[in-house]
Amino acid sequence: MTLTLSNIAKTFPDGTRALLPTDLEIGQGEIVSLLGPSGCGKSTLLRIIAGLETPDAGASVMFEGEDVTRQSVETRRIGMVFQSYALFPNMSVRGNIGYGLKMQKLGRAEIDARVNEVIALCRLDAQADRAITALSGGQRQRVALARAVAPRPRVLLLDEPLSALDAALRAELRDELALLLREFGITAIFVTHDQTEAMAIADRVAVMRQGEVAQIGTPEALYRNPATGFIARFIGDAMPLEGRIEADRLYMPGGVLDLPKSAEGHEVLVRPEDIRLDPDGPVAARVEAVTFLGTHYRLALAGATQGVIFALHTGLSAPRPGDDLRLSIASEALLILPRERTA
Ligand code: ATP
Numbered sequence: 001m002t003l004t005l006s007n008i009a010k011t012f013p014d015g016t017r018a019l020l021p022t023d024l025e026i027g028q029g030e031i032v033s034l035l036g037p038s039g040c041g042k043s044t045l046l047r048i049i050a051g052l053e054t055p056d057a058g059a060s061v062m063f064e065g066e067d068v069t070r071q072s073v074e075t076r077r078i079g080m081v082f083q084s085y086a087l088f089p090n091m092s093v094r095g096n097i098g099y100g101l102k103m104q105k106l107g108r109a110e111i112d113a114r115v116n117e118v119i120a121l122c123r124l125d126a127q128a129d130r131a132i133t134a135l136s137g138g139q140r141q142r143v144a145l146a147r148a149v150a151p152r153p154r155v156l157l158l159d160e161p162l163s164a165l166d167a168a169l170r171a172e173l174r175d176e177l178a179l180l181l182r183e184f185g186i187t188a189i190f191v192t193h194d195q196t197e198a199m200a201i202a203d204r205v206a207v208m209r210q211g212e213v214a215q216i217g218t219p220e221a222l223y224r225n226p227a228t229g230f231i232a233r234f235i236g237d238a239m240p241l242e243g244r245i246e247a248d249r250l251y252m253p254g255g256v257l258d259l260p261k262s263a264e265g266h267e268v269l270v271r272p273e274d275i276r277l278d279p280d281g282p283v284a285a286r287v288e289a290v291t292f293l294g295t296h297y298r299l300a301l302a303g304a305t306q307g308v309i310f311a312l313h314t315g316l317s318a319p320r321p322g323d324d325l326r327l328s329i330a331s332e333a334l335l336i337l338p339r340e341r342t343a
Helices: 042-050 093-103 108-121 137-149 167-184 195-201 219-224 229-234
Strands: 003-011 017-026 031-035 060-063 078-082 155-159 187-192 204-209 212-217 244-246 249-252 255-258 266-270 283-292 297-302 309-313 324-328 335-338
Touching (some): 042 155, 042 187, 093 137, 108 137, 167 187, 167 195, 187 195, 195 219, 204 219, 212 219, 212 229, 229 266, 229 335
Parallel strands (some): 078 155, 155 187
Antiparallel strands (some): 204 212, 244 249, 249 255, 266 335, 283 297, 283 324
16 A cells, blocks of 8 residues: 655644654655654654554545544554553464454454464464463564554554564564565554664665755665765764864864865765774774674774774774774765764
8 A cells, every 4th residue: 555644744732843844755665764863753744644642633544545544443444553552462373363354243253363373473373272371572573564454454554663572583573574564565654763673674775864854775785875964973874973074074083084075065974884994094093992703893982083983894803902904995985074063
């Protein structure tokens, strides 16, 4: 189903402008993530799509050309998955998944067929007759997902569905969720504040900031062509290189970098993976701290620019804290972006 949002804004009675006028078009079967820091309006936008919150006048929410702006949550035919599973603890997996179908007054055979279908899809066969209390957190979240898709919703809305799980399980379920959502083929909107999660799961990511969609695109497009420093910081952890800019050169405390283009009035950022340790490099730095992370070392470096910057270093050994070294950064790896007021 295609979802078309036009002029969606939300001002709460206390005057809080949670959402500024927002337009968004989501294609059939597309998975879009709403990503952004706490309080940027992600949940408000999701709740408006669900029909749990009323937008300001002038908004329109269209499901496949049908105007649902004034429809209640019950009639919109959406599926929802929340951080808290909101399952019936004493009912079996099967009972939980079939509950919504019973409410729809579907026949016994139809209910059984649909429940079996999603149980197989969500790989819950072995747990189908267990009570919810006898399941792990990951299994409970799969039941919540199965229950949401069983009634064949027009759109699936997920609000931080993985954030109650521990780190290891979260990573595992993230990949599984990405596969499952594609198997369902349902249009889905996924709210998260976790960059990795958004990139792993979504076809397109809408990065939100202060009630606005700051940029929307595929994870790769956002990483390669961030529109602003905020996006570059949020997607791929870019760090600002402070210094004096004169045409296409950046004069930092540790040395001078050639820029790919004139950058006056802009800010220059770099990502940790683009900083090289290079004895002949143009920038001097001192190692503040070294963290070994298995696949690479993460070096905290002072003296190159105003603040501390981080570099990823692969190899069998790394410099030590206190070492002086030199860095190079390929000029095409530098991000030259419009300077913006930081919030
Ligand atoms: P989080 O990740 O912390 O859940 P979010 O991006 O989902 O944040 P929202 O919950 O959409 O953010 O909230 C957006 C803004 O609207 C916040 O400033 C919040 O304090 C405010 N807000 C939310 N609900 C209300 C309300 N009922 N009345 C007044 N302000 C509200």
